[in-house]
Amino acid sequence: MLRIIALGNELYGDDGIGPAVLNELRKDVAAGSADLIDAGSDAFILLDYLLKTDPVVIIDCARMGKAPGDYLKFHTSKIQPQWLSNSISLHGFSVGDILNMARQLDHSTGSVVIGVEPKSIAFNTGLSAELSRNIPAIKDLVMEEIRNYAQKSTDH
Numbered sequence: 001m002l003r004i005i006a007l008g009n010e011l012y013g014d015d016g017i018g019p020a021v022l023n024e025l026r027k028d029v030a031a032g033s034a035d036l037i038d039a040g041s042d043a044f045i046l047l048d049y050l051l052k053t054d055p056v057v058i059i060d061c062a063r064m065g066k067a068p069g070d071y072l073k074f075h076t077s078k079i080q081p082q083w084l085s086n087s088i089s090l091h092g093f094s095v096g097d098i099l100n101m102a103r104q105l106d107h108s109t110g111s112v113v114i115g116v117e118p119k120s121i122a123f124n125t126g127l128s129a130e131l132s133r134n135i136p137a138i139k140d141l142v143m144e145e146i147r148n149y150a151q152k153s154t155d156h
Contacts, residue, residue, distance in 0.1 A: 002149040003035040003049055004142055007060040007095065013125040014068070014118030017138075018059040020127055024139045034146050043098050050076075050102040055110045057145050059138070060095055061131075062115030069130030071116040071138055076102075114141060 004025060006018030019038050026036060039045045049056045064072060076099055095113060116138060119128035 001035055001054055002033075002146060003037055003054065003056045004029075004146070005037045005039050005046060005049060005056050005058050007039050007041070007043055007046075007058065009041045011124060013120045013122045014061050014116075014128055014131050015121045016127055017061050017116045017118070017131050017135075020132075021059050021135055021138050021142065024135055025142060028139075028143065029146065033150060043095050046095065046098045047101055050098065050111060051105060055112070055149065057142055058095060058111065058113045059142065060113065060115060061118040061121070062095075062113075064115055064117050066117040067130070068117055068119030068128060069134045071114055071134060071141070073141060074113045074115065076111045076113060112145065114138060 004022065006022035008015045008018035010016035010019050019040075022036055022038055029036060037045075037049075043060075046056070046058060062072075064070070066072070099113075116131060116134070119130050
């Protein structure tokens with residue numbers, strides 16, 4: 001089963017984008033079509049899911065040098081090694097650290113990361129308007145991943 005994993009802390013401004021998108025997904029994702037998992041600030045939990053056979057969709061804020069609220073989808077198998085080693089995190093282990101560990105263990109699940117450029121990561125500020133405005137589009141991107149996974153599951 002496809003797993004949608006949100007990372008982030010809602011108490012730290014735009015770092016809460018993952019849980020905010022997950023809350024919107026809960027309104028529309030049919031039971032049994034995907035597992036919705038709020039990993040909080042613990043990116044290490046991702047390793048267990050990345051080592052399984054089913055793919056995951058990871059939603060997290062990511063400094064990518066884009067405008068606040070911009071988002072990009074990365075296939076984990078195509079993320080360059082230098083990005084993995086240069087990522088930093090409020091989560092202890094970064095998503096890059098965890099993806100690198102999964103690679104070293106020779107596991108690839110065909111997973112994706114949806115990174116959202118933050119405007120502000122400050123205590124008790126809530127999501128910025130730029131990120132809040134893009135929640136529906138990010139949700140649509142995740143819903144597309146769910147539909148694609150369902151289609152692939154029925155094709156074989």
